[in-house]
Amino acid sequence: MTHEEGGPPIVVGLDPDPGRRTALAWAADEADRRHLPLLLVLAQNVPTPGYRPLGGVPTWEEWNEALHESGNRVLKAAVTFVESRHPRVRVSGLLAEGHPAWVLREQAQNATAVVLSSWHLSAVQELFSSAAVALPLIAHAPCPVMVVPEPEHITQQPPYFVVGVDGSPQSAAAIDAAFEEAAVRGARLRALYVWHPPRFGVVDEEAAVQECRRLLSEVVAGRTAAHPEVELHQEVVRGHPVQVLTKASEHALGLVVGTRGHGGFTGMLLGSVTQGVLHHAHCPVIVVPHARHQ
Numbered sequence: 328m329t330h331e332e333g334g335p336p337i338v339v340g341l342d343p344d345p346g347r348r349t350a351l352a353w354a355a356d357e358a359d360r361r362h363l364p365l366l367l368v369l370a371q372n373v374p375t376p377g378y379r380p381l382g383g384v385p386t387w388e389e390w391n392e393a394l395h396e397s398g399n400r401v402l403k404a405a406v407t408f409v410e411s412r413h414p415r416v417r418v419s420g421l422l423a424e425g426h427p428a429w430v431l432r433e434q435a436q437n438a439t440a441v442v443l444s445s446w447h448l449s450a451v452q453e454l455f456s457s458a459a460v461a462l463p464l465i466a467h468a469p470c471p472v473m474v475v476p477e478p479e480h481i482t483q484q485p486p487y488f489v490v491g492v493d494g495s496p497q498s499a500a501a502i503d504a505a506f507e508e509a510a511v512r513g514a515r516l517r518a519l520y521v522w523h524p525p526r527f528g529v530v531d532e533e534a535a536v537q538e539c540r541r542l543l544s545e546v547v548a549g550r551t552a553a554h555p556e557v558e559l560h561q562e563v564v565r566g567h568p569v570q571v572l573t574k575a576s577e578h579a580l581g582l583v584v585g586t587r588g589h590g591g592f593t594g595m596l597l598g599s600v601t602q603g604v605l606h607h608a609h610c611p612v613i614v615v616p617h618a619r620h621q
Contacts, residue, residue, distance in 0.1 A: 335470075336364040338434045339442040340427055340460065342477075343369065343401050350444035350475035351405055352412065353611060357473075359413040360511045363439055367405050367420045369398050370430035398422045428463040435468040440613075442473045445605070461605060465586065465614045471504055473581075475611040482610070483578035487515040487560075490583040491572050491600070494520070494542040497585030497617045502547060504615045505583040506554045514580055515558040518547055521568040539563045569603030576608040583613045 339354035351367070358365040371394050402420035409418045423430045435441045443461055465472045490505035492498045502518065509516040520543040522536060540563050551559055564571050576582040584601050605612055 334363055335437055335439040336366040337361070337440050337442060338366045338368055338431065338438040340431050340444070341367055341369040341401060341405055342444045343398075345401065345404055347444055347477045348408060349477050349479045350442050351408060352479075353473065353475045354442035355409045355413050355416060355418075357440070357442070358416045358418075361439070364417040364419070365409060366434065366438070367402060367409070367418065368423060368431060368434055369402055369405075369420070370423050370425055370427035371395075371398055372424075372426060395422065426460075428460045431460065431464050432467050435464065435470050435472075438470050440471045440473055441468060442475060445474045445476050462602065465601065469616060471613055471615045473611055473613045474605055476609070480609050481578060482580055485515060486512065486580050487517055488512075488581050488583060489517045489519060489572065489575045489579045491568065491585075491604075492518050492520045492543055492546055493568075493585075494546055495585065497615075499546055499585075500617050501583045501585040501613075501615045502550060504613060506550050506557055508581060508583065508613065509557045510554045512580060513556075515560065517560045517562060517575065517579075518543060519571065519575055520561075520563045521571045522563055522565050523567055524565065536563055536565070568600045569607065572600070572604050573607040573609070576604070576610045576612075579610045581611045581613050582608050583615060586614060586616050 337354050337358045339351055341351065355365060357363075399422060402422055406418055406420055409416060421434070431441055431443075441464065443464070445461065461472065461474050488505050488509045490498075490501055492502065505516055505518075508514070520539045522539045524532070524535075540561075543561050543563060547559065547561065551557070572582060572584070582604060584604060586601065601612075601614055605614075
């Protein structure tokens with residue numbers, strides 16, 4: 328589904344490093360495809376008032392002014408990048424003070440989606456970088472959050488999206504978003520129901536898998552009629568959800584998941600699966616809340 332020009336913008340959290348432009352390019356492409364405005368947000372944590380480095384120079388005021396000047400340069404360069412890539416996209420910039428997770432959460436209240444960049448680091452490093460922004464934002468944003476890894480990965484032809492299904496209302500919202508993404512990009516869609524066997528096994532494994540297939544067919548029913556142009560592939564895969572979805576993401580255009588849920592993941596909260604795929608996925612991850620922002 329596309330949106331009319333002037334609808335809620337796509338918001339992208341800028342990385343201050345000009346060499347990291349994959350998320351910005353993804354957001355600009357998304358805005359162009361959906362005929363939406365694009366809002367570039369650069370959030371800066373400012374120094375604590377009264378702080379003085381050794382020697383007393385620069386002062387807090389001078390440091391704060393230098394931060395704003397560098398931030399405005401980053402914004403201007405990013406706007407120029409978008410305008411050269413998609414001249415039709417209406418783009419604006421916002422320089423805000425505060426933690427990026429808080430700033431982007433506020434902007435998400437009136438956004439179609441929020442786009443972030445991410446890069447694979449150690450678990451300890453992630454606590455102080457992209458995950459420190461993505462996880463709290465995903466927990467509270469009323470709109471989809473798209474986390475785009477750096478550097479850009481290699482996709483497979485013909486292009487496809489992957490959506491994780493567990494039979495819950497949350498995964499139903501993810502399926503709707505996945506069909507939209509596949510439709511606007513002319514891509515196929517792989518709907519994966521990951522069956523995670525109980526620790527002590529089941530009496531009839533074949534019956535359990537058949538039930539998974541039934542639930543998968545049930546949850547995608549009707550959506551193919553709304554998007555007949557999308558070629559759908561339904562798969563039930565045995566294994567751990569994070570491992571299976573990470574493997575499926577290797578050459579995908581994107582991986583779509585819901586925020587939380589039970590069901591096919593055998594009582595595992597989808598929140599923990601989301602955290603896992605955010606850390607390990609090879610492609611952009613689109614996290615869709617149950618009550619989607621319209």
